[in-house]
Amino acid sequence: MGRGRHAGYDGQRELIFAQAAALFARGGYPGTSMNQVAQACGLSKATLYHYYRDKYELLVNIAEGHVTRLQGIVDEALAQESAPAGQLRRLIRRLVEEYANAQDAHRVLTEDVKFLADADRERILGKEREVVAAFAQVVAALRPDLQQAAMSKPLTMLLFGMVNWLFTWMKPEGRLDYDAMAPVVTDLFLGGLQSVSAPAACAAA
Structure with missing residues (x-):
């Protein structure tokens, strides 16, 4: 009988996942080594291989894990709201929230998916297309x-582009946070400039 996984196994995998995503986002998948991942996690390379078979498995897990979470967000939002306007507001709010907490994984999905084998790339991009199709519906x-x-x-x-662009200029510690900006994105998309109201932080200033 094989040895069971220790209690912290899944937590350690998540730590490795997050550190690898950050390294891939900064240096690109080809420019990142397993040695760098191990060092960032405070692990030996031998210990790292106990959790992930190789760098490619990390890439697949990061890209597919992120897009699978986006699918879950879509399913949840559509189930919680019946009217299209309400669905879109919830979808945008949850999308902004997810991107705020997963910028590294999102960069890996958008930039490093080209390094995936054909079958893995097609499966992951298929999930991404499902997310886009749900928004489009x-x-x-x-x-x-x-x-x-x-x-x-x-x-x-265009909507996805607006959400993605938030993370190139917006600072989480700034006066405007992602909670404040999600309704602005929705109002701008649904009603144009005349429909936008200033977030409370701006009104107070």
């Missing part, structure tokens, strides 16, 4: 007239 429900013009997906990609 909500957009189409809000503006069915645009669906016939094939505008639902382009508008959805």
Whole structure:
């Protein structure tokens, strides 16, 4: 009988996952070694291989884990809201929250997926396409007239671009946090500039 996993096994895997994602995000998948991952985790290389077979397994776990969480967010949001406007607000709020806490994994998904083997890349990108399609269906429900013009997906990609861009300029410790900005993104997308209200932090200032 094989030895069972110790109590902290899953926690250690999560630590390695997070450190590897940070290293891949900063230096790219090809430019990161398992030695660097082990050092960042305070582990020997031999111990690291006890948790992950190789660097490629880490890449798959990071990319697929992130997109699987996004799928869960979509399923939860659509189940909790019945009206399309409410669904979109919840989807955007949860998307902003997830991206705020998983910027490294998101960068790996967008930048390093090209290093995956064909079958793994297609499976992971298929999940990503499902997330985009779910958003697009909500957009189409809000503006069915645009669906016939094939505008639902382009508008959805513009929305994703707006959310992604937040993390290139916004500082979590700044006056505006992600909780404040999620409604702004939604209002701007749904109603244009005239529909945006200043977050409380800005109004107080």
